[in-house]
Amino acid sequence: MSMPATFRTPLTELTGVTHPIVQTGMGWVAGPRLVSATAEAGGLGILASATMTPAQLASAIIEVKERTTQPFGVNLRADAADAAQRIDLIIEHGVKVASFALAPKPELISRLKESGVVVMPSVGAAKHAVKVASWGADLVMVQGGEGGGHTGSVPTTLLLPSVIDAVDIPVVAAGGFFDGRGLIAALSYGAAGIGMGTRFLLTSDSAVPEEIRRRYLTFGLDGTVVTTRADGMPHRLLRTEFIDTLEKEGLTTRLLHTLRRTAQFKQLSGLSWSQLMRDGQSMKRSGGRTWAQMVLAANTPMLLKAGLVEGDTEAGMLASGQVVGMIDDLPSCEELIDRIIRDAAERLRAAQGNLVGTTG
Template structure:
């Protein structure tokens, strides 16, 4: 295990050795992967959206029992029990609260009052400025190369636009770049742009510390750079995943043909989550208000967790989907989290030193 080679505003803020975040991937980012990342010096983030309240509490206790290093929890800001889950983070002294959607200013204030670092994920410069004005401590920006729910703008354009917008608004909060990162060259590039760290999802999924079935990992490793697709047929929102026979069928199917399977997965999600029908409806209304989803998109929303579970947990690629970033086509091994982080930060430091050695011409 290497010592700190790269100190940034993000490492100072969060208290980790390396400016690398393992993102909160549903069904993937559990205690085992988060512990591996945290112990290796990065910021591991538990994915709580696919956990019941009780499962989240047990996961937090498990990680704290395995490591004394900082870690985070990813939360759905529009979930009905988001305030209660935030209180859980406060109670157990979790270092970072990560959000896929921006939490309300009062929730940000509550977390910050108790020393929890607030890190929303955003997909546009104006959203970064907004959450910074609300008191967010750091923002994560994910470009279109990233897996799961994603936007159309690549990281190389989104990142500088966010950095410029924050600077123009007088904000100096750290920015973590995600989408398309897998090695030290990417970390060096992100730091050169002005980011304070990077987030990686698919790269951490493909480690020995990931609990994803080995056969599914091999399926990822066998894919090329053009073997992902962005589809809205799973839950009504753009979602990058591996191109499989099931995904191709979904792409070609009509809404009517998807109605029966959607209803079955909604019932399965209700049983798995332990949520009541009133709670599901309340979550749906919140989702519609926060994300502007149509009624049809809300009806599809329960597809995501259950289809991801079928693929990533049960290993049933015929009934499940596999979220993936485009970097899947350039990854060819399964290191431990420690091996991965050691080589990422070592390579990044080498690249930054090499760049610094270039001779500059007259100014």
């Protein structure tokens, strides 16, 4: 079989990957196996570090480097109390890309760039892209409202061009992408590549239990819901019985459940109560959340772990983009990326064939 075409873009040039496809840093999902499989297939795999201790992150980085010599990245919470320590690990181990769920402070961006690390914050609005671009970010990822996990309300088709028009740095498009058509569409808008979460979660290289991945495949385009009941912020999840129950719970019941999960996360993460409080205060300042939302935010790690790691859909939630309704198989990362690139090349040739010249 012949090698697929390649698309050289600012994303591939900056990061050194072969294809302009990013596997996003999904908590409990984007571990060494998935990241290294993505990297070996020519995409940019991103390790999710928010659910890891610094020691676990160091081990995960080492494992990825043992599995592949290709570039990869690490996703960080910019408002984490130990963000500087995690950045030290990225620099020490020569990780190529640092991606951020929130805007990192200018001094963190400078420190990473001085060490040759490519900085890619995720943004939800053009004004946020302008801010991080002025601070020195190399590129940004923008996720439209159809994306999974924490998300906004503006669809990718409108959010993407608004960001591209606002900044001079490359933009990676996320939210609703799963095939070659989407890649060509994003490149046509002027994006430097696409980011995919749900599509990579639903691969044979994903560490999510197979029965859970198979369950994802049964949901249609109407199978997700955006709720604030999990952690106080809009969160797109599969519409399971657990989520329906969560939607009906009163605030008091949710807060009581949250306190229990907070204690579980404290034990799992190794963080002290004071560290958890500092993280909460930092999140409150950076995100403008209320203290009630901060308390509810402790739901997220444990609820996702129950669903995505332990496979307990009666006590956990499953993050998902609307794109789940378009997915019906579990290919390897290599098969997926190869398929996307081949399909994109064919779509581009077909579009060019439909182009009619003018005279005069």
